[in-house]
Amino acid sequence: MTTDPRATKGYDGMNDSRAVNDSRTVKAYDAMKDLGISKEEVKPVLRNLLKVYDKNWELIEDDNYRTLIDAYFESKEDKPEEHKRKAPINSQDGERPKQKLHVADRDNRVPSAVKSIEVLPVEDNDKPPKTLKQKSIKSFQTSSSHKLLSQRRLSDDERISSLPSMAARGQKSYPGAASSAGLYSEEPSHPSIQRKNMSSDQHQKKITTSGTEKPKFRVGTASMSCNGSLDASNGNLSIKSLSKVLKSGRYVDDITKGSENVKVSLLDETESEEFPKFNYIPCNVIYQCANVNISLARIADEGCCADCSGDCLSLSFPCACSQETGGEFAYSSNGLLKEKFLTDCINEPQAHHYVYCKECPIERSKNESKPEPCRGHLVRKFIKECWKKCGCDMQCGNRVVQRGLSRKLQVFLTDQGKGWGVRSLEDLPKGSFVCEYAGEILTNTELYDRIVMSTGNDRHTYPVTLDADWGSEVGLKDEEALCLDATHNGNVARFINHRCTDSNLIDIPVEVETPDRHYYHLALFTKRNVSAYEELTWDYGIDFDDHTHPIKAFKCCCGSALCRDKKQKGSRSAKTKKLKHTNRH
Numbered sequence: 001m002t003t004d005p006r007a008t009k010g011y012d013g014m015n016d017s018r019a020v021n022d023s024r025t026v027k028a029y030d031a032m033k034d035l036g037i038s039k040e041e042v043k044p045v046l047r048n049l050l051k052v053y054d055k056n057w058e059l060i061e062d063d064n065y066r067t068l069i070d071a072y073f074e075s076k077e078d079k080p081e082e083h084k085r086k087a088p089i090n091s092q093d094g095e096r097p098k099q100k101l102h103v104a105d106r107d108n109r110v111p112s113a114v115k116s117i118e119v120l121p122v123e124d125n126d127k128p129p130k131t132l133k134q135k136s137i138k139s140f141q142t143s144s145s146h147k148l149l150s151q152r153r154l155s156d157d158e159r160i161s162s163l164p165s166m167a168a169r170g171q172k173s174y175p176g177a178a179s180s181a182g183l184y185s186e187e188p189s190h191p192s193i194q195r196k197n198m199s200s201d202q203h204q205k206k207i208t209t210s211g212t213e214k215p216k217f218r219v220g221t222a223s224m225s226c227n228g229s230l231d232a233s234n235g236n237l238s239i240k241s242l243s244k245v246l247k248s249g250r251y252v253d254d255i256t257k258g259s260e261n262v263k264v265s266l267l268d269e270t271e272s273e274e275f276p277k278f279n280y281i282p283c284n285v286i287y288q289c290a291n292v293n294i295s296l297a298r299i300a301d302e303g304c305c306a307d308c309s310g311d312c313l314s315l316s317f318p319c320a321c322s323q324e325t326g327g328e329f330a331y332s333s334n335g336l337l338k339e340k341f342l343t344d345c346i347n348e349p350q351a352h353h354y355v356y357c358k359e360c361p362i363e364r365s366k367n368e369s370k371p372e373p374c375r376g377h378l379v380r381k382f383i384k385e386c387w388k389k390c391g392c393d394m395q396c397g398n399r400v401v402q403r404g405l406s407r408k409l410q411v412f413l414t415d416q417g418k419g420w421g422v423r424s425l426e427d428l429p430k431g432s433f434v435c436e437y438a439g440e441i442l443t444n445t446e447l448y449d450r451i452v453m454s455t456g457n458d459r460h461t462y463p464v465t466l467d468a469d470w471g472s473e474v475g476l477k478d479e480e481a482l483c484l485d486a487t488h489n490g491n492v493a494r495f496i497n498h499r500c501t502d503s504n505l506i507d508i509p510v511e512v513e514t515p516d517r518h519y520y521h522l523a524l525f526t527k528r529n530v531s532a533y534e535e536l537t538w539d540y541g542i543d544f545d546d547h548t549h550p551i552k553a554f555k556c557c558c559g560s561a562l563c564r565d566k567k568q569k570g571s572r573s574a575k576t577k578k579l580k581h582t583n584r585h
């Protein structure tokens with residue numbers, strides 16, 4: 001017996017297809033209604049599209065009717081010549097497009113600002129092509145403008161030597177994650193990339209101008225239904241204005257190239273700043289000489305919880321992995337840092353917490369024959385997470401940093417002269433993990449070679465010294481004195497700006513794969529509750545009075561009452577002169 005309706009007696013193919021089309025039309029009207037666009041307005045646009053696409057509904061329905069939406073806004077923009085400009089048509093040959101004109105983003109997001117498609121009015125192929133969508137945005141890909149890296153690009157072998165946290169994190173493949181593929185590549189993403197742990201709520205997008213301002217418009221995109229408050233009266237822009245902003249400003253849907261669990265957007269409404277050129281990497285990668293020795297054999301059995309299963313946080317007796325944090329885990333069952341642990345970390349920078357190297361790698365790299373005395377390194381509290389030798393599963397509450405990003409972050413252009421910054425699009429409770437500081441793992445010497453070779457054209461620099469345990473070592477070899485440099489290869493943390501003393505984030509060292517402390521992860525957590533759209537900042541630990549440092553300190557515009565940069569008008573000299581990191585940005 002067949003179940004094909006076309007085989008049943010009396011089947012009227014014509015009527016059926018009309019019925020299907022009618023229901024598709026109704027659905028299209030409904031989708032547009034959700035955006036506040038009436039059926040009457042949509043009708044002529046839809047009719048044109050159906051004509052142009054030869055009734056190929058798939059092309060119109062794809063990406064939650066993105067083509068229809070674009071065509072609608074296009075028709076509005078060109079109202080005076082509407083009679084000419086019925087629908088987008090391929091400008092080159094005037095033929096009907098066989099494919100959709102726009103390259104769609106995943107997850108039905110706001111139309112991406114990164115594609116440029118040229119179209120001509122239907123009946124006037126002589127007119128110069130007009131850009132239908134956003135202007136084309138240059139690739140983020142590491143380019144020849146990166147003087148230091150371009151002299152010696154990472155070889156495949158070096159890339160292979162990237163840390164295993166890559167695999168541990170999120171248990172998924174990262175096609176091209178550490179490659180130099182451009183962030184704005186129009187190549188469709190690999191279909192196998194699935195964003196795990198992503199609720200529909202996480203798809204919601206709010207976009208604001210800058211700093212702690214409330215969003216000017218917010219768009220719900222998961223089901224293509226917009227938030228009801230899309231009007232200017234309550235400070236939000238209408239969906240029509242969204243189209244305009246996307247055309248005048250620049251918006252990037254996901255700077256991570258799909259390599260993180262969640263997307264990280266970038267918004268620049270001013271177009272005043274050049275796009276940063278760097279290669280997005282979700283986790284640290286060894287550049288060349290760093291000795292990062294990761295092997296299961298180096299983790300003693302008593303240093304892991306091989307007998308555990310499930311979630312270590314649910315045990316009545318904390319397992320071996322809690323020893324590092326005094327027999328208690330750093331995290332509580334809600335995934336946040338425990339209050340006491342966080343408070344201890346925040347209160348760390350006190351004089352007695354500094355240790356001094358016998359021969360400091362930093363001073364040695366400045367002057368090898370006659371190094372200056374060590375300026376001190378802060379003794380840090382570490383978090384120790386369960387890892388591969390442990391019996392627990394990936395959802396264990398003592399595996400937070402290794403699971404990667406889970407918050408909705410956005411890179412935006414600050415208006416205080418600090419360049420790009422980062423904000424969260426959702427409220428973050430105190431103790432939340434925000435992101436890791438990821439970059440190339442360099443030896444201290446490699447870093448200083450880079451600095452010396454730099455012509456100073458890199459306005460922003462991004463090295464962080466991994467010196468949390470230097471003081472306990474007698475003769476730290478160069479290949480063990482490590483730092484992270486996110487200038488050319490880094491993650492979202494490379495955009496987080498500095499704020500003296502009262503920043504809302506704190507960096508905490510995290511031991512994951514290796515028990516020695518030459519190499520560790522640097523994770524950023526909230527020090528207090530942080531509201532959505534507040535700029536995220538951390539204290540780089542710069543000593544603004546150290547004029548011998550090879551990296552010249554920037555003029556601090558953090559605006560804090562506790563700003564340590566005395567050059568800044570009105571800034572007070574800080575009581576707490578921190579030397580937490582020796583990095584200079």
Ligand SMILES: C[S@@+](CC[C@H](N)C(=O)[O-])C[C@H]1O[C@@H](n2cnc3c(N)ncnc32)[C@H](O)[C@@H]1O
Binds near residue numbers: 276417421497499585
């Ligand atoms: C890690 S990057 C942060 C992202 C950077 N704003 C950008 O546009 O790429 C560090 C650089 O940002 C700038 N910056 C960060 N915090 C700043 C502050 N408080 N005042 C002035 N400039 C700052 C400095 O140029 C510094 O070298």
